[in-house]
Amino acid sequence: MLPRAFYARPAVEVARALLGKILMHRISRGATLAGRIVETEAYLGTGDRAAHSWRGATPRTQVLFGPPGHAYVYLIYGMHECLNIVAEPEGVAGCVLIRALEPVAGIEHGAANGPGKLTRAMRIERSFNGADLTRGALTVREPEAAWPEFEIGLSPRIGITHSADLPLRFFIRGNASVSRKQA
DNA sequence: CAATAGATCATCT
């Protein structure tokens, strides 16, 4: 289990450090869904026009200003949920959007290569909003066996209409589960 | 193969 201190850093650092880590959801006794994080995006707090928190805290975004290591789950376009992990020390907004997973357990190949698809594959819903990822059913942990070395790619974020030119998207170069063709 | 449309609703103005 990654310690809370792992998340109490700038969102950009956390986004890069999360690549290769394992997202695990314990559905029930003995049944787990798991995937390797292969694509992330950093969202800063105030000042990043693309971030939900850019204007300040609202009822929905208050979790982004709370303690790091918690989940921020929201509904987008009326039909897809997106999973974020709160970064930065408490009181400072910032988070990391998990964009794609490589299947490890209980996930069909290609079913988690996109923000909306991975929440469905992992059965993550809005009830997880505010959940503590350092304990509980949904956790992030170090891979059990070391993964082969990988190269980190950097590109602008996807699907946003503001600050669309900032290179805040991180992905494992050459990985087949990344949501788009290589940059 | 690239571009676009439609689905569908919580949140904020």
Add this chain to the structure above:
DNA sequence: GATGATCTATTGC
């Protein structure tokens, strides 16, 4: 009342 950190299907070259 408009908008959006998406996805899939369909239309158009």
